[in-house]
Amino acid sequence: MSQKLILIDGNSIAYRAFFALPLLNNDKGVHTNAVYGFTTMLLKILEEEQPSHVLVAFDAGKTTFRHKTYEEYKGGRQKTPPELSEQFPLIRELLDAFHISHYELDQFEADDIIGTLARQGEKEDWDVKVISGDRDLLQLVSDKVSVALTKKGITNVETYTPSFMKEKMDVDPSQIIDLKALMGDSSDNIPGVPGVGEKTAVKLLNQFETLDGVYEHLEEVSGKKLKEKLTDNKDNAYMSKDLVTINVDSPIEVGLEKAQYEGYEYQKVSSFFRDLGFNSLLSRIGGEEAEAEEVNESLPEIEVETIEDIKEEHLAETTALVIEMLSESYHTADIEGVGIVHDGGKYFIPGDQALHSEVFKKWAEDANKKKWVFDAKKTLVAMKRYDIDVKGLSFDLLIASYIINPSENHHDIPAISQRMDRKEVAFDEEVYGKGAKMKVPDTEVLADHVGRKTDMLFQLKETVEEQLKENEQWDLYHELEMPLSQILGIMEYTGVQVDVDRLKQMGEDLKERLAELEKEVYELAGEEFNLNSPKQLGPILFEKLELPVIKKTKTGYSTSADILEQLQDKHPIIEKILIYRQLGKLQSTYIEGLLKVVHEDTNKIHTRFNQALTQTGRLSSIEPNLQNIPIRLEEGRKIRQAFIPSEEGWKIFAADYSQIELRVLAHIAQDEKLISAFKEGADVHTKTAMDVFHVSEDEVTDQMRRQAKAVNFGIVYGISDYGLSQSLGIPRKEAKKFIERYLESYPGVKAYMDEVVQEAKQNGYVTTLMNRRRYLPDITSRNFNRRSFAERTAMNTPIQGTAADIIKKAMIDLYHALEHEGLEARMLLQVHDELILEAPEAELEKLQSLVTKVMEETVDLEVPLKVDDEQGDTWYDAK
């Protein structure tokens, strides 16, 4: 059997991992992010490649033989951060635990060790794969040697073979050295020929094949400047060539046999993982499969009493309560059991027993009996399904955890407890399994697990509340998110009425038009294919029809709408495809997708608002997402005709904030010009155009206003100059200028942007009006991209987050106002800056003034808030 050798560039991968992952500490305060990243990469390779031989090469010391040729080799490099240096010994330990050999050689770099072994393996006719982040290694590619370069992150790689290289870079492996010699490499301080970049170098090599070829035929090189540069820098080019050439004949003292890999010992690796706190990786290594029972056995003892018949003595004044469902969709999920923990005991009750019990209902509905829960909204909805109106939900661990740090991805009880260094609860996945294998375990196991979660909830409450108070987020939690959670629960439970027949009719019409379009596209293409597959569409457009290639994706040609639009006048097929895409989206996502989630007996849709997800404080909506129902194009907007009031004689009423983010910006930044624009009630985009282009109101063209609008959009969403250039279809430099001119026009905004970035650097986080936080660890990153992103986030989050705070508060105020006024009107949906209600026709007039007033007055800013309202028989008509 053929042998497979994996050669890993240890330094390169460690660097990659270090910069790709946030600087994590384990519980002992040791930085482990590079080790962690390295480990995930290693596990993935071992699993996917099943190699017979593995070796990790490291760079030895400070100087190498290359420094003799060129003293400045790798000069100007930032020195390795100490947070990373300290992790190299751990990486070696990791490799030892895996029984994987590693090697370094004085005066030589990891590249040379890898090159030498790769050639040896090749000679033996082995399959060799090199893993690195360093493109220099591409020179090793051959029929037997492939090179996998890390892309985004660490485990995401791109494997280079000779043919892939030719396609992607338009050069052969043998030309890589000459390519580098010409273009140089700033990160290694290799000069190359100044002024020659990748594009020129590839062009030269295509014409003359090699560096020698270029110099032999210098007179044929086009361009006087280029010829001059090449002549002047001939020495540099050849020296660069020497420097980048990997020594494939290094005096290494290890042979291929040393790299033999025979698998790792579970014990050693798992204890290494435990030492470093890599608990999430434990499940990925092949040890004995952790059975549910075993999981629980390894945890500390806990006594949970399973009771069938619930009595008052099992309940208390203050109780942690968990309603356990295995499925996320709590509108329909079965309730498997109920966990109850208080000072007097720990109980588990099978779901049906609890929810059908009169004793339980009475206790649940008693507002004086305090319930501590994880996800109050879910608890409320689930219980409402059993006609229980739960009251007294006084603590919500989910919301609290989210408020404390929204950037945590896992806010479930086991994850939270683990972060607090308590390891008494198994993860749901370990107990229930996942995907198709998910199942309800035996009652004993279920009771234990639910009991543990409930117990942990009971224990964590105090600490978490202290943390909220310490962060000055108590009000945000207690006065905003907690009350909102109840309101959202009621909204979700209420649901939105859907005109199913209407949806179905639209589906029929779409089906016909799609079939027609499909036929037309096939005719124009001259063949049939799957029109929904970009992978199949690409070759048709760009090979068969020979349309110009504007952009490629990593898997082929890009066929996205903005690319197709640029091709529109080139071929009649393009327009058909665009329309097909548009209608296809409506059909699959909005017609079929919505029909799938309509409740059969009521014809209502019940979304779920995720209140603990976004980094900015906005809500999100799932199953279905009712926050992205089409509106921009008329065709799609018609979907909204299917959203109707749930009662006869009722109407849909919608109210939205006008320019809330820009108003918030004016307020936070205290920018006089922006403030006065809003106070005057000016059209803000026109005003921006006047300020940015220095023209009077009547001189503002549509084009100028459109551009100003895009800039405002960019400011609100924190997009980059690149993002703005994309949305306007202009060069990045111009986009950058627009942003600069905007900031010159609004000095208050400029000052705010600078301040908020400083604040983020100082505190490590930014805050909103109501003290919502977003941590930005990348604000001090040495990586430009990460840092820039963090800076834009610092500027944008207080704006978007404050707007989110405001509408959330408005919802609470409105809920109480409706109650206070004795109106029947109900809130149904929130779409970031608008609220959708249904109401009896007779209430509309009152509603109009009430809703507007409540929303506009919910906070008092330097600028007025403005609310527009609409009404109609369907959501579509409320426009």
Next chain:
DNA sequence: ATCGGCACGC
């Protein structure tokens, strides 16, 4: 099952 490409909203 999971990923990539694409498209919808704010």
Next chain:
DNA sequence: GACGTACGTGCCGATC
């Protein structure tokens, strides 16, 4: 100079 560029959800095809 740049290895990626507002936030979400969900569909499809392709892949293993």
